[in-house]
Amino acid sequence: MLETTYARAGSVAEAVKLNKAGKGEGKYLAGGHTLIPAMKQRLASPSVLVDVARIGELKGVKVTGRKVTIGAATTHAEVAADEKLRAVCPALCHLAGHIGDQHVRHRGTIGGSIANNDPAADYPAALLALDATIVTDKREIAADKFFKGLFETSLKDGELIKAVTFTAPAKAGYAKFPNPASRYAMAGVFVAGQKDGPRVAVTGAGDDGVFRSKELEAALGKGLDASKIDGVKVPPKGLMSDIHATAEYRAALVKAMAKRAAAATAS
Amino acid sequence: MAKVSMTVNGRAVSGDVEDRTLLVHFLREQLGLTGTHVGCDTSQCGACVVHVDGKAAKSCTILAAQAAGSTVVTIEGLANGAELHPVQAAFKEHHGLQCGFCTPGMIMASVDLINRVGPGKLDEKAVREGLDGNICRCTGYHNIVQAVLSASNAMAKGGKGKAKAKAA
Numbered sequence: 001m002l003e004t005t006y007a008r009a010g011s012v013a014e015a016v017k018l019n020k021a022g023k024g025e026g027k028y029l030a031g032g033h034t035l036i037p038a039m040k041q042r043l044a045s046p047s048v049l050v051d052v053a054r055i056g057e058l059k060g061v062k063v064t065g066r067k068v069t070i071g072a073a074t075t076h077a078e079v080a081a082d083e084k085l086r087a088v089c090p091a092l093c094h095l096a097g098h099i100g101d102q103h104v105r106h107r108g109t110i111g112g113s114i115a116n117n118d119p120a121a122d123y124p125a126a127l128l129a130l131d132a133t134i135v136t137d138k139r140e141i142a143a144d145k146f147f148k149g150l151f152e153t154s155l156k157d158g159e160l161i162k163a164v165t166f167t168a169p170a171k172a173g174y175a176k177f178p179n180p181a182s183r184y185a186m187a188g189v190f191v192a193g194q195k196d197g198p199r200v201a202v203t204g205a206g207d208d209g210v211f212r213s214k215e216l217e218a219a220l221g222k223g224l225d226a227s228k229i230d231g232v233k234v235p236p237k238g239l240m241s242d243i244h245a246t247a248e249y250r251a252a253l254v255k256a257m258a259k260r261a262a263a264a265t266a267s
Numbered sequence: 268m269a270k271v272s273m274t275v276n277g278r279a280v281s282g283d284v285e286d287r288t289l290l291v292h293f294l295r296e297q298l299g300l301t302g303t304h305v306g307c308d309t310s311q312c313g314a315c316v317v318h319v320d321g322k323a324a325k326s327c328t329i330l331a332a333q334a335a336g337s338t339v340v341t342i343e344g345l346a347n348g349a350e351l352h353p354v355q356a357a358f359k360e361h362h363g364l365q366c367g368f369c370t371p372g373m374i375m376a377s378v379d380l381i382n383r384v385g386p387g388k389l390d391e392k393a394v395r396e397g398l399d400g401n402i403c404r405c406t407g408y409h410n411i412v413q414a415v416l417s418a419s420n421a422m423a424k425g426g427k428g429k430a431k432a433k434a435a
């Protein structure tokens with residue numbers, strides 16, 4: 001790991017200011033479970049690390065009616081165990097509870113996960129299907145506009161995610177086929193029954209990161225019934241081929257996970 | 268350089284570290300607590316698991332500076348003098364180790380799991396899932412799972428070292 005300077009921020013304003021002092025080479029540090037491994041491999045070498053993990057205003061889950069707000073520095077374990085959230089959107093608790101392993105879940109955060117936008121990460125699929133809004137220190141960004149390809153988001157330099165908000169749909173489900181070694185998704189599908197029809201988002205499989213599946217949304221248009229997916233053809237075009245799986249195999253996985261996710265919306 | 272202070276195994280400690288120093292290196296090299304191991308550089312093996320503020324975490328993926336102000340428990344902090352923690356005793360009893368390299372992380376993860384779920388409330392599936400962040404090259408896991416189940420049940424019966432286990 002190359003040298004760096006560590007600074008712990010006590011507030012959002014202080015974090016933004018400390019990051020500015022890094023002159024474009026600074027990075028926020030939340031759980032560190034993506035950034036520190038990347039720094040060890042020298043894939044990242046920020047001049048300043050601004051620790052945001054202990055900022056009170058970035059922490060915790062709030063549920064008012066069906067409106068959910070999750071602070072950016074809330075850990076996967078905290079999301080998985082939140083009973084208020086489970087009451088309105090159990091699919092998101094299930095998703096958070098299956099990220100990596102327990103030790104990763106104790107440290108990794110929702111803000112870090114979506115800022116990183118790994119094409120195999122779980123949260124991007126949920127936020128896209130849940131039609132979530134990403135709240136930063138500067139503005140509010142719709143999930144549709146936030147995730148841009150592999151490891152790319154619409155965040156500007158130094159922009160800090162404060163929270164994620166969404167209205168819990170009546171029904172939602174998530175299923176992933178984890179890579180047996182890393183536990184990242186080889187294909188993960190989040191199905192949300194929104195008022196104006198289903199939103200189905202796929203992670204782990206797309207060549208260009210998380211995406212919504214037109215085919216699956218059309219199939220589930222008349223109800224979130226897993227059997228409706230039987231006749232769907234998920235096209236391998238635009239899906240990823242790598243050492244773990246071909247695009248054709250991923251297409252089959254997407255369909256299988258979509259069926260499981262649709263079935264999970266009933267529970 | 269940064270001066271970091273934290274509580275390790277009940278003792279207030281401090282030291283000067285580079286900002287990039289990992290918690291595991293602070294524990295091993297500055298505090299001489301070499302029970303915590305490093306088995307990989309990809310944050311996947313779990314040999315380095317310690318408890319940070321009561322939660323199992325990979326000390327190879329935390330900076331010492333991040334842990335400043337925290338309470339850390341390592342494998343050296345489990346036993347009560349000569350009396351082993353029930354999980355340590357169960358690993359010995361059930362042959363839950365061969366080379367022993369993964370064992371400190373495996374035991375810290377198991378103590379966290381039992382505390383989190385509640386003593387006596389684990390079954391085989393829950394143990395296997397709960398330990399999926401810890402890799403063992405030797406045992407084939409069977410005896411590890413038996414050890415954790417046995418410790419969990421012993422702790423539910425108020426087995427020795429329970430108070431200590433709670434604090435960990």
Ligand SMILES: Cc1cc2nc3c(=O)[nH]c(=O)nc-3n(C[C@H](O)[C@H](O)[C@H](O)COP(=O)(O)OP(=O)(O)OC[C@H]3O[C@@H](n4cnc5c(N)ncnc54)[C@H](O)[C@@H]3O)c2cc1C
Nearest residue numbers: 028030031032033034035100108109111112121122161183
């Ligand atoms: C062994 C292992 C297995 C894993 N398995 C999975 C898995 O199955 N599924 C999955 O989805 N993930 C997985 N992960 C990744 C894990 O979820 C990470 O914790 C997460 O992706 C990043 O969150 P973090 O809080 O650790 O972020 P960090 O590593 O601290 O930061 C990641 C990036 O986000 C930026 N950032 C952090 N917080 C903010 C903020 N508030 N505003 C703006 N930018 C910010 C940082 O500057 C950095 O660029 C795994 C990780 C490991 C080590």
Ligand code: FES
Nearest residue numbers: 306312313315327
């Ligand atoms: S040394 Fe392998 S996970 Fe920490």
Ligand code: FES
Nearest residue numbers: 365367403404405
């Ligand atoms: S006992 Fe050798 S690695 Fe587990």
